[in-house]
Amino acid sequence: MMSGAASPSPARPSSPASLTAVRGLSVGHWTDLARATGCTVVLAPEGGMRGACAVRGRATGTRELDALHPRHLVGHIDAILLTGGSAYGLGAADGVMRWLRERGRGFPVGPAGVVPIVPTAVIFDFDLAPGSKADRWPTADDAYRACAAAGSDIAEGTVGAGTGATVGKVLGPRRAMKGGVGTWASRGEGDVVVGALVVLNAVGNILDGAGRVLAGARGPDGEFADALAYLAAGGAPFGATPNTTLAVVATNAALDRVGLENVAHAAGDALARRIVPYGTAFDGDVVFAVSTATLAVPPRTPLQVEALAALAVPEAVERAVRLARGVRDIPGLADGGGKGGSAR
Secondary structure, eight states: OEESOOSSOSEEEOOSSSGGGSTTOEEEEEEETTTTEEEEEEEOOTTOBEEEEEEOOSSOOEESGGGGSTTSSOOOBSEEEEESSGGGGGGGHHHHHHHHHHTTOSEEOGGGOEEOOOOEEEOOOGGGSGGGOSOOOOOHHHHHHHHHTOBSOOEEESOGGGTTOEEOOTTOGGGOEEOOEEEEEEEOTTSOEEEEEEEOOOSSEEEOTTSOEEEOOBOTTSSBOOHHHHHHTTOOOGGGOOOOOEEEEEEEEOOOHHHHHHHHHHHHHHHHHHEESOSOTTOOOEEEEEEEEEESSOOSSTTHHHHHHHHHHHHHHHHHHHTOOOBTTBOOGGGSSSSSOOOO
């Protein structure tokens, strides 16, 4: 469901090279452009998926991350929710649980039925709220709608959990640019597939493959500021508001949770090469790694999936900013007036 939609469309369908290139996964968004917030759900196949995570930022808002620990009783998860609204948005996961429970999907608990397992992480997106107040966030009903809308086609840009996302906030939120949702997939020999979905909402600047600033903090002259140099010189830390980039990396390779945790860290390293600075004290960055375990033949080496993740994640990052349309006075590259060109 989408409310407050602008014209032209703030999002466009993804390339076939997306997170859902890993068969069995589906993705749904709920978007509220009028209030600049939303949520995005990644639904597992029936029977669940293995999961792990890497917490890279130091200002996280999360729920059910313990269920991703290799020693946890629960061996599979049923969905991942990425949502706006900071910690207020965590309650939206109740809607995902309700949607799954109605379909009998979750951890079996005997006569009591099932308990759906839904790890959740939030971004801080109040910068774009009317009056910049912490007064709106996705609800359980909104996340339920995202589940109902889920499918293999993934809209990108200013949509879902990326609706209120911005990047390059070291000079303050009014000097930032629009972030959003991006997705991509890489394929390796032996039919190994790794897909990535990124919700890009960063303190730092976003770099292209050549190390040039693609989107980020804009100085008074309209040129990009060097975010890292600004902070190193003692620049004021952007009003000390939290931020957060979230990512989901998925594969069909049958990795255990220790292996998936390694993939999550490799994906985090890839994010750090494109977001500068990354994982700061004001970021709540979390990377999820999941496996549908449908590929009978294991990866050729333990590093194959990690390397494919390192290829897919930067493409998803670029698409998240290249396809993001501006909201209010925050410009986006997809508006046509920014630097960087079109998405691949």
